[in-house]
Amino acid sequence: MANSRFVEGAAIPPFVVENVTRTDLVRYAGASGDFNPIHHDETFARAAGNPTVFGHGMLTAGLVARCITDFVGAGALRRYKVRFATRIWPGDTITCAGRVTRRYQEADETRIDGEVTATTQKGETAVTGTFTAAVPADA
Amino acid sequence: MAEIDRSLLGVWGPATAMRIETGKIREFARAVKDPNPAYLADAGALAPPTFLMTMAHWLRDLAETRSAVKLDYRRLLHGEQEFEYLRPIRAGDVLTFRSRTRDVFEKQGKRGGTMTFVIGETEFTNQRGEVVAYLRNTAIETADAVKE
Numbered sequence: 098m099a100n101s102r103f104v105e106g107a108a109i110p111p112f113v114v115e116n117v118t119r120t121d122l123v124r125y126a127g128a129s130g131d132f133n134p135i136h137h138d139e140t141f142a143r144a145a146g147n148p149t150v151f152g153h154g155m156l157t158a159g160l161v162a163r164c165i166t167d168f169v170g171a172g173a174l175r176r177y178k179v180r181f182a183t184r185i186w187p188g189d190t191i192t193c194a195g196r197v198t199r200r201y202q203e204a205d206e207t208r209i210d211g212e213v214t215a216t217t218q219k220g221e222t223a224v225t226g227t228f229t230a231a232v233p234a235d236a
Numbered sequence: 237m238a239e240i241d242r243s244l245l246g247v248w249g250p251a252t253a254m255r256i257e258t259g260k261i262r263e264f265a266r267a268v269k270d271p272n273p274a275y276l277a278d279a280g281a282l283a284p285p286t287f288l289m290t291m292a293h294w295l296r297d298l299a300e301t302r303s304a305v306k307l308d309y310r311r312l313l314h315g316e317q318e319f320e321y322l323r324p325i326r327a328g329d330v331l332t333f334r335s336r337t338r339d340v341f342e343k344q345g346k347r348g349g350t351m352t353f354v355i356g357e358t359e360f361t362n363q364r365g366e367v368v369a370y371l372r373n374t375a376i377e378t379a380d381a382v383k384e
Contacts (some may be wrong), residue, residue, distance in 0.1 A: 114269060121267075121269075124266065124267045125267045125268070127263070127267070128260075128263045128264040128266070128267035128268075128290065129264065129267065129289050129290050129293075130289075130290055130293040130294075131289070131293070154314055154317075155286060155289050155314075155317065156267070156268065158286055158317060159264075159267070159268030159269075159270070159284070159285075159286045160268055160269060162268065162270075162284065162285040162286050163268060163269060163270040163272075163284075165285070166270070166272060166284075166285060167272075171272045171274035171275065171282055171284075172274060172282055172324055174285050174319075174321050175320070175321050176318070176319065176320050176321065177285055177286075177318070177319045177321075178316065178317070178318040178319070179316065179317050179318075180315065180316045181313075181314060181315065181316070181317075
């Protein structure tokens with residue numbers, strides 16, 4: 098373990114998305130195929146008792162996944178699990194960040210476990226997650 | 237209340253097959269604001285970590301693939317989502333996927349009423365017969381109608 102990038106306790110650099118837009122929600126609906134109208138149809142969302150449309154939980158999970166793979170590299174994830182807490186709204190700023198919780202050998206790889214969160218500018222946790230990733234043995 | 241047929245827990249539903257398209261990977265990568273070059277390759281682009289969500293919609297009627305439990309969708313919440321990655325998934329791969337209900341259990345809600353937890357699992361196999369990923373989700377049917 099030559100340096101400290103992937104050691105237990107290491108911080109995962111934040112990935113910040115400022116001002117989530119309705120277009121972001123529509124783009125995710127189209128890309129994912131999740132066309133629940135609660136995420137893009139203002140009239141429907143209000144009729145269901147919401148102030149406006151809100152983001153797909155899996156959109157936030159996708160942003161958190163980017164935060165992880167910016168750190169460990171594309172293709173390095175072995176497991177990723179998210180739990181949905183609060184919703185995100187147009188105009189929100191989402192900060193994804195996390196830390197390494199464990200480093201170990203498994204399946205002939207050096208692996209790390211980590212925990213991640215997506216937090217809004219109001220300090221609310223939108224998504225919490227855990228992951229396992231393969232990392233270089235010498236990093 | 238959810239109707240549960242325990243004899244069907246763990247039984248795989250019918251499979252569906254789809255080719256992973258370059259354009260769909262690019263579209264998805266942009267939607268999750270990830271410009272990683274691995275996802276933008278002209279040939280053999282890697283699928284981003286949560287890309288498999290785009291496939292789940294193309295399973296056949298869930299009443300057919302997940303016949304163990306009949307849920308009230310007006311009361312349904314997405315509690316958790318888990319991905320297990322066994323091998324890379326790339327543009328051009330043909331994935332065959334099938335789904336099953338692994339488990340169902342009930343808990344008393346904090347404000348009274350019974351909450352039903354349903355653990356679903358989808359398995360993805362590539363054109364070489366290798367299992368590439370599992371997608372597992374926890375759906376929660378609440379006692380009262382969900383407003384959102």
